[in-house]
Amino acid sequence: MVDERGQLYTIEGISAALIMLVSAYLVVNATSVYTPGDTHISDMQLEQLGTDALRMMNTPVNATANSTLQDILYYNNGSAFNTTFLNYVNNMTGSKIDNYPQGLHYNATVTYYDIANKTTGSLPLAYYKYNLTGGEHPVRVTEWVIVNKAFPGGGGTSVKPRAVLVEVLLWRD
Amino acid sequence: MAGLNEDAQWIVLMGFLVSFGLFFLGMLLNQSVIVGQTTAEGVLDFPKNDIRDVNDVIIRSVMLKSTGNITQGQYQTLHDDITIISLSRKKAVVDFTPTWPNPPLDNHTYIQYHYNNGVTEYNEYWTSS
Numbered sequence: 001m002v003d004e005r006g007q008l009y010t011i012e013g014i015s016a017a018l019i020m021l022v023s024a025y026l027v028v029n030a031t032s033v034y035t036p037g038d039t040h041i042s043d044m045q046l047e048q049l050g051t052d053a054l055r056m057m058n059t060p061v062n063a064t065a066n067s068t069l070q071d072i073l074y075y076n077n078g079s080a081f082n083t084t085f086l087n088y089v090n091n092m093t094g095s096k097i098d099n100y101p102q103g104l105h106y107n108a109t110v111t112y113y114d115i116a117n118k119t120t121g122s123l124p125l126a127y128y129k130y131n132l133t134g135g136e137h138p139v140r141v142t143e144w145v146i147v148n149k150a151f152p153g154g155g156g157t158s159v160k161p162r163a164v165l166v167e168v169l170l171w172r173d
Numbered sequence: 174m175a176g177l178n179e180d181a182q183w184i185v186l187m188g189f190l191v192s193f194g195l196f197f198l199g200m201l202l203n204q205s206v207i208v209g210q211t212t213a214e215g216v217l218d219f220p221k222n223d224i225r226d227v228n229d230v231i232i233r234s235v236m237l238k239s240t241g242n243i244t245q246g247q248y249q250t251l252h253d254d255i256t257i258i259s260l261s262r263k264k265a266v267v268d269f270t271p272t273w274p275n276p277p278l279d280n281h282t283y284i285q286y287h288y289n290n291g292v293t294e295y296n297e298y299w300t301s302s
Contacts, residue, residue, distance in 0.1 A: 008181055012187050012191065018195075019194055019195060023198065026202060026205075111262050120262060142226060142262075146237070146251065162250065163230055163255050
């Protein structure tokens with residue numbers, strides 16, 4: 001004769017097993033909860049890389065010297081900016097030739113305040129390898145520079161030094 | 174109803190407990206996604222580099238005047254450049270008020286500055302060494 005007393009025990013056993021499985025699954029996954037925000041982590045890394053490069057370029061060798069970036073802006077030397085900036089952002093362990101190119105592109109401009117017209121204006125500084133076409137997803141990194149030079153709409157050449165903002169759009173293709 | 178006993182009551186109670194447990198775990202799973210998102214957004218929204226950057230240029234401009242390298246008029250030009258470009262290109266309200274050194278009583282320079290981009294507000298009182 002078949003006895004049916006064990007049925008609820010069996011169901012309980014199955015439920016308990018399921019709970020243990022779900023708990024184990026939750027614990028294993030707790031360290032890697034993937035959220036929409038995480039997709040921006042590569043952007044944050046690129047932003048930090050560009051910010052660090054610009055900050056290094058704007059650090060003078062001593063208290064009285066000009067920084068590299070100040071000299072670049074003073075002489076409007078786009079090719080020097082290109083060389084130094086690409087060198088910093090692509091710099092890594094090993095031979096430079098092995099690592100070149102890294103697929104990093106940028107477009108740098110200088111924003112100044114136009115005193116006469118009460119607006120801000122931008123001057124192109126340098127870019128690599130081509131200008132933005134609109135399909136890229138660049139991050140924007142900036143660096144404030146005080147440069148001993150007059151800018152357009154500055155009310156004559158005597159209005160200096162000026163504080164300008166170097167803006168770099170940086171993207172990887 | 175001969176032979177009927179009440180042993181199964183414990184088993185039904187266990188069933189309830191198990192279902193509550195499952196419900197609770199479901200709530201945990203649901204909330205863990207939101208926790209990760211708000212943390213990531215908090216990190217993304219905080220303008221760390223912007224604040225450091227503007228902090229740096231404010232101190233440089235004030236110290237140029239403080240050490241006698243530029244005049245009051247030149248300092249005012251730098252002050253306007255920083256506040257106006259911050260507003261137009263960084264969408265942040267920036268303002269700073271220096272207290273110049275007053276030798277021989279006090280050789281230090283003090284700067285009270287404010288940063289507000291609509292999400293993050295940051296104020297600092299800086300003292301030169």
